[in-house]
Amino acid sequence: MTERVVPEPQRRRRKPTKQGTVLSEQIIIETALRLIHQHGAEALTVRRLGAALGADPSALYRYFHNTDDLLLAIADELIGRALHGWQPTGDWRADLREAGLRIHAAYQAHPQAALLAAHRTTGRNNETRAVEGILGLLRSAGFQDEAAVRIYHAFVDQGLAFAALDAAALSLPAPAQEAERRVWQARYGRLDASTHPNIAATAHLLAADMQLSGYPFALELLLDAVAARLPGAGGQAY
Template sequence: MTDRVVPEPDRRRRRPTKQGTVLSERLIVETALRLVAQHGAEALTVRRLGLALGADPSSIYRYFRSTDDLLLALAEELIGRAQHGWQPTGDWRADLAEIGLRIHRCYQAHPQAALLAAHRTTGRENEIRAVEAILGVLRRAGLADPEAVRIYHAFVDQALAFAALDSAVFSLPAAAQAADLAVWQQAYARLEPATHPHIAATVPLLAADMRLSGYPVALELMLDAIAARLPS
């Protein structure tokens, strides 16, 4: 795709697509999310989008300058969905926990898109609102600005890193997921206490816990660390 996007007032099609719908940025983004969920990253092409929309692929250029521009729109959509309905309570720990879990849940609901978008910075409305909200929680908790910024960075990177990691796992074929989990019940369960006493003592717990995301525990540890840095 090339840089020939049409100005905002001229973007809307005068006629419906073959499927009877009128193109819009939202329709294109939602269709792209669906295609990526069904077919992976390779589905994010102008040709596939045009086919799914029942429109000439070149019409996508009226809304997005490039596939990267569309990818940023997908990232922005996920950020917006994670924030939808969130309101601060005034309890910094509860507020941060809710924000982190919302990010993680939203990206888990769209694992293929998360792999494409979790590491991108959009600089758009939803992302700006999220940055403002998280910094607000930290500053109102009493953290000085340099500390608030460092913790903001760590908090967001932790949430997105776990979202991307868990999305990669969920994106594996079911057989591969099952095989990875079976390793804990097979290879690790056979290790002898004489050579691997700590694994042998905990292997049933390991086998059970490795089926779950480590993010909730990591988030709790992060919140404990923030609490230790707050002014007395």
């Protein structure tokens, strides 16, 4: 794609595509998500999107500067889906937990897209709303601005890092996923207690826990640390 985006008032395609679809930015994003889910990152091309939409690939230039512009829109869509219906309750810890789990779940629902988008900063509406909301929770809880920004940074990076890690695992072919699971039993579960006493004592726990995402517990650890730094809690402010 090249930079030929048509201004918003002129974007609407008056004539439906061959499939009877009237193009819009949202329809293109949803189609791109579906293609990435089915075929991986290589699906994010003008040609494949045009074919899936039943439209001339050049029509996509009316909505996005290039494929990177579309990828940013996809990243912002995932954030929007995560926070759809999220309403802060006034309990900063419960609200942060809910936001973190929602973001993680949204990326796990689209693991292939998560691998492409988790590290991107979109600057778009959904991301802006998320940044504003999370900072608002922290400032309302009593954190000074510098502390609120540092906690926001740690909170978001932790969530997105786990989202990308777990998405990578979910994106493995089924045989590879099964092989990963078997390692904890076939290898670690058979280590001798005389040489690996700690693994031998916990092998059954490892085999069960390592099948799950570590994010929920890591999130609680982070929230514990944040609570300890609340003004008046006795810890460092930041």
